Amino acid sequence: MTIMTYRDALNQALREELKRDESVFLMGEEVAEYNGAYKVSRGLLDEFGPKRIVDTPITELGFAGVGVGAAMVGLRPVIEFMTWNFALLATDQVVNAAAKMSYMSNGQFPMPMVFRGPNGAALQLAAQHSQAWDSWYAHIPGLKVVSPGTPADAKGLLKAAIRDNNPVIVLEGEMLYNTKGEVDENPDLIVPIGKAELKREGDKCTIVTYGKMVLVALKAADQLAKEGVNVDVLDLRTIRPMDIDAIANSVAKTNRAVVVEEGWEMCGVGAQVVDFIQRECFDDLDAPVVRVHQADVPMPYAKNLEKLAKPDTAKTVAAVKRVMYLGD
Amino acid sequence: MLMQRRFEERAAEAYAIGKIGGFCHLYIGQEAVSTGTMALLRPDDYVITAYRDHGLALARGMTEREVMAELFGRAAGCSGGKGGSMHLFDRKLNFLGGHGIVGGHIPIATGVGFAIKYRGGDQVCICFFGEAAVNIGAFHEALNMASLWNLPVVFVIENNRYGMGTAIGRSTAQQDVVQRAASYAMTGVSVDGQDVYAVHNDIGVAIERARKEHRPTLVEVRTTRFMGHSMSDAASGTYRSKEELDESMQRDPIVLLKTKMLSEGMLTEDEYKKMDDEAKASAQDSWDFADAAPEPAPEELFTHVLNESPESNAPVEPELAGVAR
Numbered sequence: 331m332t333i334m335t336y337r338d339a340l341n342q343a344l345r346e347e348l349k350r351d352e353s354v355f356l357m358g359e360e361v362a363e364y365n366g367a368y369k370v371s372r373g374l375l376d377e378f379g380p381k382r383i384v385d386t387p388i389t390e391l392g393f394a395g396v397g398v399g400a401a402m403v404g405l406r407p408v409i410e411f412m413t414w415n416f417a418l419l420a421t422d423q424v425v426n427a428a429a430k431m432s433y434m435s436n437g438q439f440p441m442p443m444v445f446r447g448p449n450g451a452a453l454q455l456a457a458q459h460s461q462a463w464d465s466w467y468a469h470i471p472g473l474k475v476v477s478p479g480t481p482a483d484a485k486g487l488l489k490a491a492i493r494d495n496n497p498v499i500v501l502e503g504e505m506l507y508n509t510k511g512e513v514d515e516n517p518d519l520i521v522p523i524g525k526a527e528l529k530r531e532g533d534k535c536t537i538v539t540y541g542k543m544v545l546v547a548l549k550a551a552d553q554l555a556k557e558g559v560n561v562d563v564l565d566l567r568t569i570r571p572m573d574i575d576a577i578a579n580s581v582a583k584t585n586r587a588v589v590v591e592e593g594w595e596m597c598g599v600g601a602q603v604v605d606f607i608q609r610e611c612f613d614d615l616d617a618p619v620v621r622v623h624q625a626d627v628p629m630p631y632a633k634n635l636e637k638l639a640k641p642d643t644a645k646t647v648a649a650v651k652r653v654m655y656l657g658d
Numbered sequence: 659m660l661m662q663r664r665f666e667e668r669a670a671e672a673y674a675i676g677k678i679g680g681f682c683h684l685y686i687g688q689e690a691v692s693t694g695t696m697a698l699l700r701p702d703d704y705v706i707t708a709y710r711d712h713g714l715a716l717a718r719g720m721t722e723r724e725v726m727a728e729l730f731g732r733a734a735g736c737s738g739g740k741g742g743s744m745h746l747f748d749r750k751l752n753f754l755g756g757h758g759i760v761g762g763h764i765p766i767a768t769g770v771g772f773a774i775k776y777r778g779g780d781q782v783c784i785c786f787f788g789e790a791a792v793n794i795g796a797f798h799e800a801l802n803m804a805s806l807w808n809l810p811v812v813f814v815i816e817n818n819r820y821g822m823g824t825a826i827g828r829s830t831a832q833q834d835v836v837q838r839a840a841s842y843a844m845t846g847v848s849v850d851g852q853d854v855y856a857v858h859n860d861i862g863v864a865i866e867r868a869r870k871e872h873r874p875t876l877v878e879v880r881t882t883r884f885m886g887h888s889m890s891d892a893a894s895g896t897y898r899s900k901e902e903l904d905e906s907m908q909r910d911p912i913v914l915l916k917t918k919m920l921s922e923g924m925l926t927e928d929e930y931k932k933m934d935d936e937a938k939a940s941a942q943d944s945w946d947f948a949d950a951a952p953e954p955a956p957e958e959l960f961t962h963v964l965n966e967s968p969e970s971n972a973p974v975e976p977e978l979a980g981v982a983r
């Protein structure tokens with residue numbers, strides 16, 4: 331085990347998979363000579379050369395499509411979006427091409443490819459650069475969607491995504507790149523897609539979350555523990571396919587649940603989790619499930635308004651208290 | 659050409675009586691493009707096109723039976739009945755679809771070219787699309803990268819002058835569409851798309867350029883679709899006048915070729931009649947085959963959404979279809 335940043339863990343995953351498989355290449359804006367807008371690809375150009383670490387023009391739809399074409403004929407593209415905000419321009423390739431190619435062709439053309447980049451709000455980047463796209467991609471059959479919250483999961487899930495024979499959306503946390511954690515340096519280790527992990531065990535309530543909100547949930551759990559309320563923090567890690575057994579097991583134990591996500595409320599990932607819980611865990615529940623999410627507004631720039639809009643530890647603590655019928 | 663023509667005439671009939679559903683875009687009138695091009699390709703070259711794909715698929719070597727079965731939505735279809743008219747695929751023939759979003763497949767062709775170069779191969783990817791696709795961003799992005807990176811792709815604009823019901827003059831500022839090539843420092847050529855020899859010659863040059871020099875080319879083939887945009891609109895009378903269509907139909911690619919071959923002694927009327935009878939018979943055979951072929955089994959609903967081991971992509975009980983767990 332080594333302590334490293336989330337950024338370096340992703341870098342290590344890319345380096346190991348590029349070494350392991352000649353058919354893997356990384357393509358995107360500023361990934362090569364600039365070393366990546368967020369330095370995730372630092373050093374890769376020097377090590378693997380311009381054939382495999384490919385700078386593109388600013389042309390998201392175009393290079394996403396290049397990845398689809400390369401995957402159709404057997405390469406394993408890793409397509410980096412500088413941020414998922416820019417990937418909106420490439421949605422036709424992700425949704426209409428990558429996600430559907432296998433099905434439309436009756437399995438003749440699998441899509442072994444990865445679309446990755448930072449997702450969600452950072453600090454004061456305002457409306458067009460501060461969005462979490464989780465539910466958009468999770469809606470689409472034919473895609474897998476992962477959202478790691480820790481360096482170890484970032485490395486293990488990215489490696490699993492690159493080895494997967496399907497298009498995998500990797501939603502990285504822009505605010506997580508500098509966070510540190512223990513990472514196993516064994517190059518054969520992956521984190522399986524579709525498996526949640528109980529990041530903290532308790533018995534009074536389940537906090538279901540993923541991605542950047544894992545840290546928020548863990549902080550909330552610390553605070554709640556000081557008040558004698560011990561909670562499960564269930565990190566989904568993969569949004570699609572969702573580990574519904576893990577959710578059911580935890581809720582059966584705690585009888586209460588809060589879902590924390592970075593995106594907006596309407597048709598969010600949390601809505602899907604709640605739908606599952608009400609159907610499969612109805613008899614286990616002692617209270618309605620409560621959701622924590624971004625306020626239903628485009629992200630404002632002003633620091634105070636941004637803070638009000640974002641889901642955070644205090645809102646999560648309040649939500650847990652609400653499902654436990656604990657007054658403030 | 660005759661095979662494509664007779665096949666699609668039967669497809670139109672089948673559509674009219676409800677044996678084919680959805681959208682169905684016929685290629686009738688454009689057969690010299692598919693025929694003139696496909697003869698130039700090696701088996702390991704790649705072909706990709708938009709939704710007007712029947713003629714190109716047949717010319718590439720798909721059987722009439724598997725294409726008609728696909729149109730009929732049958733399991734024996736080239737895409738298992740899951741693709742339909744717009745999504746014909748055949749891995750054995752490197753036929754990469756059949757794509758339904760205008761221009762969406764053009765960057766995919768660039769990606770195939772990228773993969774060819776990545777592997778150091780000498781194959782070529784040929785990509786067909788209509789003239790209306792030159793106005794979509796994907797065209798611009800794809801051609802820019804193909805030229806920037808010296809990729810072996812031939813981009814073929816099948817210019818039939820109508821994007822659905824919108825004449826080129828109403829949609830496109832630079833109607834001489836091949837001029838677009840200059841924006842990408844790419845060679846551009848314009849060809850009479852009704853003349854199979856001209857198509858064969860000029861696209862042949864473009865294919866050699868791609869194969870030997872790894873340079874893409876933008877080729878415009880000037881052609882005419884004799885039918886409506888799809889089976890939903892009349893061939894003329896609304897956005898296109900009958901006079902204009904009648905005039906275009908004077909240059910039927912099949913008639914032009916037949917006339918040339920007759921005059922040069924390469925073909926007799928009897929031989930033509932025999933070929934035409936065979937084409938009609940094989941079209942009928944494909945109809946009979948498709949009509950008798952079974953529909954996809956209900957468990958096929960859930961196969962190939964993802965590519966996993968058999969266990970993880972196990973079929974779901976049919977009665978659970980569409981019902982969450």
